[in-house]
Amino acid sequence: MSHVRVMLDYFHPWPNSAGLYVARERGWYREAGLDVELAVQDPGRGDTLEYLARGEVDLGLFPPNRLLARRAAHAQPLLAVAAVNHRALEAVQTARSTGITRPRDLAGRRLAYNPTPRGRAMVRHLVATDGGDPDAVITVDSGYRELTVDDIAAGEADATFGNYWSWDALRGDLPEEHRLTWPVDEIGAPRYHSYLLGTSEAFADTEPGLIRAFLSATARGYAAAAAEQDRAQALLERVIPYFSRP
Incomplete structure (x- = not known):
């Protein structure tokens, strides 16, 4: 079983990461041989991309503009492997x-x-x-x-x-x-992905099979979250019990 540390995209879990929690709860990561840890960032130590650059997490969610800025300004060896959102939020x-x-x-x-x-x-x-x-x-x-x-x-x-x-x-x-x-x-903005899933170039080079397995299980998780929203909501209430129901 390979331990994989994944950093979420905000200060706390929110519905954008529902597919990750569903995939873990349904056992699909474990079926793929992955022990997935979902972590949130400490803003005092930087965003998800900074954690990836330091090698403290294996995969993470982040906005595309931050990735482009880091690669352009600092040549940080980070990359995206999948889109989480297919339009702007x-x-x-x-x-x-x-x-x-x-x-x-x-x-x-x-x-x-x-x-x-x-x-x-x-x-x-x-x-x-x-x-x-x-x-x-x-x-x-x-x-x-x-x-x-x-x-x-x-x-x-x-x-x-x-x-x-x-x-x-x-x-x-x-x-x-x-x-x-x-x-x-x-209202006039071009379409873009609000969040991407990515990793470091080093991790992508050394663990391509692990990343493919993670993406496959994660895609199942997001599809299940969309198809069974009540079940996904009940799961999310265990990790973000701060918000009232509609």
Whole structure:
């Protein structure tokens, strides 16, 4: 049995990693001869890619832009072996009460997001593509906070960028009919993978068979999670018991 340490993509497990937990719970990793440990990152020691670069984990989930930046700027020998998401998860969200009805309406309004170079570029592109003035968008630096539509309704901002339409954009008490959520690939952004599964070049060179076995079992896990969502939810509640049911 080969021990495999896999680092997740966030500070805590969330539904994006459901397939990994399902594959382990169903015994599919064990059938493949793998003893899979699922770990979360300590942000004080870096993100998943830093753990991979130090050789402290074997595989991990991460955004593609971070991988490209590390390879370009530091020539780090890291690579992706599979896509976890086949489209972007990021969205622009607002409340209908703000009067914002399309991306160009963000000009002159307060948009809460983490204003990284990538974030700023994305916001500017989305607003400009819809015919708005990107220079007129008022940035509210929310850092790593996951603002919900309730924060918008409370007046903290007029809209948010970066919420995932499949995760934090679903949270909050404001009724669905009072929300507007626009996935970025539906309002002008190119389609891209939000998260990839990857490893180091060294691990890929020395353990190609292990990686293939892991990918095969993981694909079964994600397919099962999608097909049997109630069972997957019950499993996730054992590792992230912090969120109320819908």
